Amino acid sequence: MDDKNKKTKFVIIHSHMYQPPREDPFTGDFDFDFSAKPYECWNHRIAMECYFPNLYGRVFDKNGEIIEMINNYDYLNFNFGPTLLNWMEIKYPIYYKKIIDTVKKIKEKKGFSPAIAQVYNHTILPLDSFETQINQVVWGIKDFYNRFGFNPDGIWLSETAVNENVLRILIDHNIKYIILAPYQIKYCLDIKTKETKQVLPNEHYIWFDRNKEGKKIESRNINIFTYDLELSQKIAFENLTFNAEIFAKNIAEKTTPSNFILIATDGETYGHHHKFADLTLSYAFRYEFEKYSLKPITISEYLSTHSPKYEAEINEGIDGDGTSWSCSHGVRRWKGGCPCGDEGKYDTSWRFAFRLAAKWIDEVINDIYFEEGKKIFKDPLNTRLNYIDVINRKKGFVEFIKDHILKEDDEYYEKANKILLMIKYQMFSLTSCGWFFNDISRIEAQQDMKYALKAMTIAEELGYKGIEKGYLSLIEMAKSNFSKLKDGKNIYIKFVKPSKLKNEIIHSYLVLKTLFLNKENYSNLIYKIKIYEKNIIQNTIIAKAEIRDTENIKDFFVLLEFDFTDREKIKTKIKYYNDKNFKIEENNFEISFDEYSDKIQLELLKYIAQIAKERNIEFYEKEFEIFKSQIKINKNMAFENFEDDIKYFSFQLITAYLIKFIKSIDFSNIEKINDIIKTLKEINFEIDYRITNDIINLMPDFTEKLYNTQIEKEKLINLRNIFKELKIFPFLFHIENIIFEKFNTTSR
Ligand SMILES: [Zn+2]
Numbered sequence: 226m227d228d229k230n231k232k233t234k235f236v237i238i239h240s241h242m243y244q245p246p247r248e249d250p251f252t253g254d255f256d257f258d259f260s261a262k263p264y265e266c267w268n269h270r271i272a273m274e275c276y277f278p279n280l281y282g283r284v285f286d287k288n289g290e291i292i293e294m295i296n297n298y299d300y301l302n303f304n305f306g307p308t309l310l311n312w313m314e315i316k317y318p319i320y321y322k323k324i325i326d327t328v329k330k331i332k333e334k335k336g337f338s339p340a341i342a343q344v345y346n347h348t349i350l351p352l353d354s355f356e357t358q359i360n361q362v363v364w365g366i367k368d369f370y371n372r373f374g375f376n377p378d379g380i381w382l383s384e385t386a387v388n389e390n391v392l393r394i395l396i397d398h399n400i401k402y403i404i405l406a407p408y409q410i411k412y413c414l415d416i417k418t419k420e421t422k423q424v425l426p427n428e429h430y431i432w433f434d435r436n437k438e439g440k441k442i443e444s445r446n447i448n449i450f451t452y453d454l455e456l457s458q459k460i461a462f463e464n465l466t467f468n469a470e471i472f473a474k475n476i477a478e479k480t481t482p483s484n485f486i487l488i489a490t491d492g493e494t495y496g497h498h499h500k501f502a503d504l505t506l507s508y509a510f511r512y513e514f515e516k517y518s519l520k521p522i523t524i525s526e527y528l529s530t531h532s533p534k535y536e537a538e539i540n541e542g543i544d545g546d547g548t549s550w551s552c553s554h555g556v557r558r559w560k561g562g563c564p565c566g567d568e569g570k571y572d573t574s575w576r577f578a579f580r581l582a583a584k585w586i587d588e589v590i591n592d593i594y595f596e597e598g599k600k601i602f603k604d605p606l607n608t609r610l611n612y613i614d615v616i617n618r619k620k621g622f623v624e625f626i627k628d629h630i631l632k633e634d635d636e637y638y639e640k641a642n643k644i645l646l647m648i649k650y651q652m653f654s655l656t657s658c659g660w661f662f663n664d665i666s667r668i669e670a671q672q673d674m675k676y677a678l679k680a681m682t683i684a685e686e687l688g689y690k691g692i693e694k695g696y697l698s699l700i701e702m703a704k705s706n707f708s709k710l711k712d713g714k715n716i717y718i719k720f721v722k723p724s725k726l727k728n729e730i731i732h733s734y735l736v737l738k739t740l741f742l743n744k745e746n747y748s749n750l751i752y753k754i755k756i757y758e759k760n761i762i763q764n765t766i767i768a769k770a771e772i773r774d775t776e777n778i779k780d781f782f783v784l785l786e787f788d789f790t791d792r793e794k795i796k797t798k799i800k801y802y803n804d805k806n807f808k809i810e811e812n813n814f815e816i817s818f819d820e821y822s823d824k825i826q827l828e829l830l831k832y833i834a835q836i837a838k839e840r841n842i843e844f845y846e847k848e849f850e851i852f853k854s855q856i857k858i859n860k861n862m863a864f865e866n867f868e869d870d871i872k873y874f875s876f877q878l879i880t881a882y883l884i885k886f887i888k889s890i891d892f893s894n895i896e897k898i899n900d901i902i903k904t905l906k907e908i909n910f911e912i913d914y915r916i917t918n919d920i921i922n923l924m925p926d927f928t929e930k931l932y933n934t935q936i937e938k939e940k941l942i943n944l945r946n947i948f949k950e951l952k953i954f955p956f957l958f959h960i961e962n963i964i965f966e967k968f969n970t971t972s973r
Contacts, residue, residue: 232518235485235527236476238506239404239452241381242276242492243306244268245658245669246346250650250679251724252731253751253776254738255312257824258668263918268312269925273955275496275503276305276313277320280327281962282507283971291961291971295507298327300521303492304343304381307368311750316925319932319966328373337525341379342369342400345613348655349559351388351547352580354587356606357652362394364613371617378402378525383657385409386556387539388547392447393434402448402524404489405539409548410451413535422535426453427479427486429527430537449537450524452489453479461490466502469509477517485527489550551661559660571663571706578702579665579713583655583673586696590651590680593689597644601637602629612645622778638778643683646776651680665703666710674700674713674721682725723822729814733799734825736770736785741832743888744926751776757805764790769807782807789833794818831919835884842881845874853904864908871910875901879914879951887920887927890934892944899947914951921955928959938968 247266249256255266264270279301284293305324313321328340344350345364353361362380369377379402380395387409395403410424416431434445456479459465465472480486496503510521542548542555544562551565552558558565561577598605608629614620626641627633659673681692700713710716731752739747739754747754753773760767765788772781782805786798800813818826852871855863864871879898886894905912941964948957965971 232482233520234477234480234482234518235522236480236514236519237302237450237485237487237522237524237527238300239487239489239524240301240303240492240495241343241489242303242309243343243347243381244271244309244312245306245656245672246308246653246676247312247672248750249724250653250676250751251726252734253749254735255316255749256668256672257828260668263916263921265918265922268309269316269921271493271497272313272317272320273958274500275493276309277317277958277962278496278503279492279506280320280323281958281965282503282510284504284507284511293507293511294962294965294971295511296323296327297495297503297506297510298324298339299331300506300510302339302341302523304341304379306343306347307365308346310368310372315749317928319929325372331523332373332375335526337523337529338373338375338378339523339525340369340373340377341381341524342366342377343381344383346653346655347383347657348652349383349386349549349556349657349660350391350394351386351542351556352560352584353655354584354591355390356591357587357655358391358394359606360609360648360652362398362400363610364616366398366400367611367613368617371614371619378528379404384552384556384559385550386547386559386657387549388541389539391547392432392539393445396434396445396447400447402450402528404450404452404487404524406454406548406550407451408454408553409540409550410449410537411540413537416534416536424451424537426451426455427484428535429485429531429533430535431533432537432539448528448533449539450487452487456486457488457490460488461494461498466495466499466505469505469513472505473509473513473517473519477519480517480519485522487524559657566662568663572704573663575665575703575705575713576660578699579660579670582696582699582703582713583659583677585699586651586677586680586692587655589692589695590647590684593684593687594644594648597640597687601631601641603631604629608641609645609648612649615645616649618775622775640687642776642778643687647680647683647687650676650683654680664706665700665713666705666707666716670713671716671720674717675724678717678721678725726822727820729799729801729812730816730820730825732772732781732783733785733787733797733816734821734829735772736768736783736799737766737787737797737829737832739770740766740768741835742923742926764788771805792833795829795833835919838877838881839884842878845878845881848874849878849901849904856904856907860908864910871905871908872913875905875910875912876914879912880917880920883920883953884923887923890927890930890936892940895944895947898951902947902950912951914953916953916955924955924959927956928963931959932963932966938964938970941967 244267247255247268258266261267261270279297282295282297283291284295286292328338332338342365345361345368348361350358350361365380366377380400382403385405407424407426410430413422413424413430415422428451430449431446432449433441435441465475476486494502495506540548544555547556549556552563554563557563560580561574564573567573595605602608615622615625622642626638630637630641653676654673656673658669662669677696684692697714700717703713705712735752735754739756740759745756755771757769768785770783772783782802784800784807788796795818797816801811803809803811852863852867878901882894882897945960948960
């Protein structure tokens with residue numbers, strides 16, 4: 226026993242899982258991004274390639290059958306970005322819950338959490354104003370608490386960007402540890418011998434705050450763990466994750482029994498950047514690590530039995546404002562002045578002006594917040610730090626604000642709501658991804674501008690006019706590499722400003738979306754829609770709905786009429802009522818199709834086309850019957866005569882049945898699909914079924930519904946087989962997971 230313990234080598238694999246906020250701040254919906262197809266956005270695509278597969282890491286036998294499912298989060302040290310979890314919580318509550326439960330279970334069992342917090346929406350802390358720095362850290366910690374039920378030991382710093390002021394804020398908020406690259410430490414002393422030592426990877430350091438005289442303050446300290454740069458880079462950028470044996474062997478070779486090894490990478494490495502690396506992890510955790518006496522451990526657990534060996538001072542960076550893990554020029558990647566991310570050919574000088582605009586608006590909006598806040602709040606800073614409880618939906622706004630407001634009065638409430646939202650969106654506009662890549666026209670920079678637009682819109686509603694002008698004059702200096710797109714100002718006007726839509730347009734769009742998705746309730750990050758009544762007569766849809774705008778403390782009741790008889794003149798009428806009896810009309814609007822943004826227009830047209838397809842189903846069914854009777858007479862001739870038709874109507878029919886099934890979980894549609902597959906097999910015709918974005922969009926709801934419906938095992942297995950045959954892998958993935966969750970089996 227003792228012998229075995231001596232040989233044990235600790236491995237810490239930290240996985241930083243994060244996606245920037247992606248919702249449209251006006252509609253609350255997750256923005257459509259064509260580059261993520263067939264998924265509507267990168268959250269969805271990466272979740273399906275990485276975050277979820279790591280929850281159900283498959284181990285296969287020789288025939289490719291799944292024999293085990295391993296939860297990789299049982300072995301990792303990790304953090305999830307709050308804005309990513311917000312998405313997951315809404316779209317895939319079952320997986321979200323599984324992640325939360327995994328952490329809680331480990332914490333309960335071992336006393337240590339594998340999960341740590343993250344700087345809330347991934348801003349570069351050394352570049353933020355003091356208020357924003359505190360806010361980002363506090364929201365990160367409180368968000369963690371609201372989800373997991375306890376405080377985090379560690380926090381992931383966005384891009385590991387750090388300076389001494391950041392460390393002081395972390396100490397103020399009881400953070401015990403952070404992870405840094407070794408080069409972010411300037412020098413270190415051996416605590417026992419007081420000798421200067423070389424800074425190394427895979428080491429445990431401690432940093433002490435100092436008073437004005439430069440004297441160490443013993444009680445104010447934070448642990449710093451340095452990761453193995455070489456190995457982490459090999460894992461992130463080379464082929465180490467292709468094979469579990471090689472993966473384990475490479476780790477083992479660098480590990481000594483006296484020390485731990487710490488690997489830190491973006492979590493997306495395991496499945497997204499490297500396909501099947503999630504499977505490598507599972508196999509390594511389950512079988513390979515043991516061979517080399519490698520023991521996965523969390524930093525919290527390690528800390529509980531180990532003390533730091535070295536005292537460290539951190540690097541100031543070339544400009545004195547700090548360092549990071551993804552830029553070797555301090556933090557210039559996010560403020561201009563270095564070529565990181567230029568792909569060898571792009572000019573990155575746009576970052577100077579874009580940072581300037583961000584800093585300016587950070588200052589302006591913070592000023593407005595405190596100016597207005599001191600008139601209505603007991604303690605404006607405290608109020609905004611606690612506002613995360615409302616964002617996390619732990620508390621309703623009114624319940625929350627009562628403890629903070631000077632006067633319980635509607636006007637005060639409204640202003641309180643507005644300035645807090647303004648601050649939230651202002652902070653979102655600082656999300657680091659906006660600077661990270663090659664050009665200001667990138668969707669990440671546009672998204673930051675969209676949040677700035679929302680913050681400025683609110684400021685304007687409060688009477689502060691003209692901020693946008695100032696902002697535009699600054700981003701105009703940020704020149705795009707693509708001459709057609711000119712500069713930040715042009716990009717803002719063309720691609721960002723159109724998302725600012727009137728309320729009635731947003732409301733009608735969301736009600737329509739709910740109807741087209743065949744749902745009674747729909748919610749996104751801002752709105753909750755409830756349908757009371759719906760009716761489709763010819764090409765007119767009439768519906769009564771309740772709209773709850775969670776950002777406005779107000780409910781709306783609407784009667785909607787959507788007329789698409791004439792595709793050229795699609796019309797929407799929306800009438801507002803003061804209550805759900807729909808008696809007293811308050812307002813009504815007529816919306817022409819052009820008034821919707823391009824994105825919404827596209828989406829609505831897609832839905833209309835779907836209705837047409839559903840109406841055509843009978844026609845295809847007839848065609849299919851004719852084809853079947855032809856087969857009975859002569860298989861070869863039937864195929865010869867119908868080849869193109871078969872391709873076309875089998876695809877159309879399968880899609881129609883599939884959509885019906887996904888929306889209703891009515892298995893008769895699956896039998897019909899099965900019938901088509903069988904018939905096509907008779908003529909040796911292989912279906913080349915390609916899944917489209919329309920169907921992928923229905924997947925989150927489907928997964929939730931399928932999980933919550935009582936279905937016999939046989940039926941689910943049959944469903945799995947049919948989806949396997951159609952090669953609809955994303956859906957297959959969920960079905961396999963559900964079979965595993967419900968029946969604790971992976972096969973038969
Ligand atoms: Zn750089």
